[in-house]
């Protein structure tokens with residue numbers, strides 16, 4: 001009989017993430033947000049049972065931080081116990097968020113769970129019907145950072161075994177958005193004959209290569225406004241010649257960003273309906289990050305008069321109690337005013353001001369904030385895109401004021 005292997009690949013569960021930035025949402029919503037990583041975990045387990053997989057791979061960052069919450073550990077153990085009843089194995093490694101030496105109270109998992117406990121790459125052999133079917137390779141972070149090029153340590157052992165699967169929590173070298181841990185280049189992963197690379201660390205899901213599959217499943221539940229859309233895991237069926245991958249969404253709540261053009265709204269009274277009309281039914285509750293766009297500068301006035309906030313409150317009152325609720329947790333405004341190009345080209349004041357905006361970095365102006373003891377705990381480094389956005393908004397504000405009347 002042709003050999004085949006069926007498994008689920010997930011990573012970056014970040015169980016019991018605190019979602020600090022969302023603590024000002026209404027209590028009933030925040031309670032669901034705090035529970036979301038656990039619900040996604042339960043769905044992962046149900047998916048594994050339904051698909052009757054041979055095992056689950058969890059490639060690092062199971063917990064959100066080194067002081068693993070007791071709740072997270074116990075909920076995870078329960079999940080594993082349920083899988084044990086269905087004879088589904090779990091292979092797991094720890095990443096930069098849940099590195100081993102950070103954990104003072106390690107929990108004991110049931111016998112179906114195999115943990116890579118060392119920073120050296122090692123392997124487990126998976127057997128089915130008394131046959132050795134797969135070797136699974138991996139390592140865990142003992143400390144917060146692993147900067148070695150771990151990919152080079154992966155060597156296929158015992159080629160008589162049909163399938164070889166490598167688990168690696170780290171970043172591809174071109175990635176600039178995440179901390180570069182255990183960096184690798186695509187070629188490093190192709191030197192040995194692995195059938196599947198189960199990656200973790202990058203929260204955006206991506207299939208880097210299809211033969212052999214080299215896969216980031218992303219996290220199973222979005223945790224901030226940058227982690228939008230469906231989140232989940234891959235169900236993988238490996239045959240001797242090829243692989244089938246299907247994505248399974250698991251998120252309990254989706255982060256969704258939406259831009260709504262309200263140029264038609266001449267009065268603030270029209271805005272509420274306009275926002276509600278722009279909403280579409282979704283499969284899961286959504287935390288909305290909304291940008292209101294208009295051709296008219298009145299939008300900025302409504303914003304500074306707090307009218308936009310009031311409208312958002314009204315919209316939230318309408319939508320937050322539905323089963324698949326929506327809640328706007330962030331709103332920004334943008335006026336798309338067309339200025340005369342000539343204005344920016346000349347040597348006069350406007351031209352100079354505009355060039356100043358283009359040339360100067362905003363870093364010196366925000367550095368006080370980023371060095372503030374309290375503030376910096378909550379701030380991520382600004383991406384290039386965000387910097388441009390902030391600049392553009394400041395520029396608009398200034399020009400709107402200057403050109404009034």
Ligand SMILES: [Mn+2]
Pocket residue numbers: 012061097201202203
């Ligand atoms: Mn992570």
